[in-house]
Amino acid sequence: MLPPLTQAFVLHFGEMGSRWGFNRTVGQIYALLFLAPEPLNADQIVDQLGFSRSNVSMGLKELQGWNLVRLVHKPHDRRDHFATPSDIWTILRTLVEERKKREVDPTLSVLRELAMQAPAGPAEQHAQARMADMLTLIETLTRWYDDVKRMDDKRLIKLLSLGAKVQRVLEFKDKITGRTKTVADPAARAANEG
């Protein structure tokens, strides 16, 4: 039915689905839409994947809830068509944002809530301290994320491909701002750049 590479990809996404927070149907539908050169309508998805019409309808709704799939209308066709963004970085941003919303935000708000309450006796002192550690960590991470997600794709990609080498750049900068003279010395500069 599906050509072999497409089939393999779709089946893999179906299997992985559960690890990514949705089910087989949703995973396969997403994979199919991701690969499709054109938006697909629900019946085309039914034909290709063999799920019931209602299951596909629910799967599409869930994918729209994740903002991973958008509704497209074709001229002279009453049926709804669905597509994934063609830009993969856009997809990544959406995925991360939605997973954060589901996986970390609820915990963040519970931890903030609990941090404000008085510990019920000395027994909970330690527990509350542990929660505070976790809260600090999550807040550090989400602040970083909120910051980074505002970067445009080009800079983001540049930053990613630099990897841990940013470290060196930072240390380089420290040196410069610390003692300007060193920077003016070409030999020292070359050493810093490695």
Add this chain to the structure above:
Amino acid sequence: MLPPLTQAFVLHFGEMGSRWGFNRTVGQIYALLFLAPEPLNADQIVDQLGFSRSNVSMGLKELQGWNLVRLVHKPHDRRDHFATPSDIWTILRTLVEERKKREVDPTLSVLRELAMQAPAGPAEQHAQARMADMLTLIETLTRWYDDVKRMDDKRLIKLLSLGAKVQRVLEFKDKITGRTKTVADPAARAANEG
């Protein structure tokens, strides 16, 4: 049974468990161990959470499989005790590593596999190009991750708290390496540092 803050935290982790790739039992056991000031043995967990002994045993095994919990032996006590690392950054590293192993590595290897196969006719050209896009993105991300995970905690935290401001540092560096004279000029340097 459990003091109120502890209880709230444990129940929350139980609920979140399914979103994080494990079940209620595992989530609650982890939460309890995380908060505990001392390693706990299986019976203590049974007492506090009310799950069956066998369920706790399986949950602990799963947590050990994730490397999130380690076995501890107390002197003069035959029973196994369990603890989470006390350092929260260590926990984060483990969690990310294990999730990557489960959630991205399988897809990475499938995509590499499929990238090598010849498309079955022109119908699959587009599909294979899409897969290639995804592969490139995942490889970029995992390379970045492999790089960053080698950083020590101190530098990592520094980098995180810098957030998108690294950007400025990078541009600052570009200017310096591009035209040294400008850097030597204190006025221009001040402008770059913002």
Add this chain to the structure above:
DNA sequence: CTGAGTTTTCAGAATTTCCTGAAATTACCA
């Protein structure tokens, strides 16, 4: 309006996952 085409809802069947108690296994002491 009407009615064909399309999408959504939803009760319950099918499937999967979770959890338990009983039995088996392991570890260790005397």
Add this chain to the structure above:
DNA sequence: TGGTAATTTCAGGAAATTCTGAAAACTCAG
């Protein structure tokens, strides 16, 4: 080696989730 404490395994019951078909609801051209 026998006995006891501790842990693990596992078959099957309980619970949760996924999936379906039928019916309801919606949409729009005529």
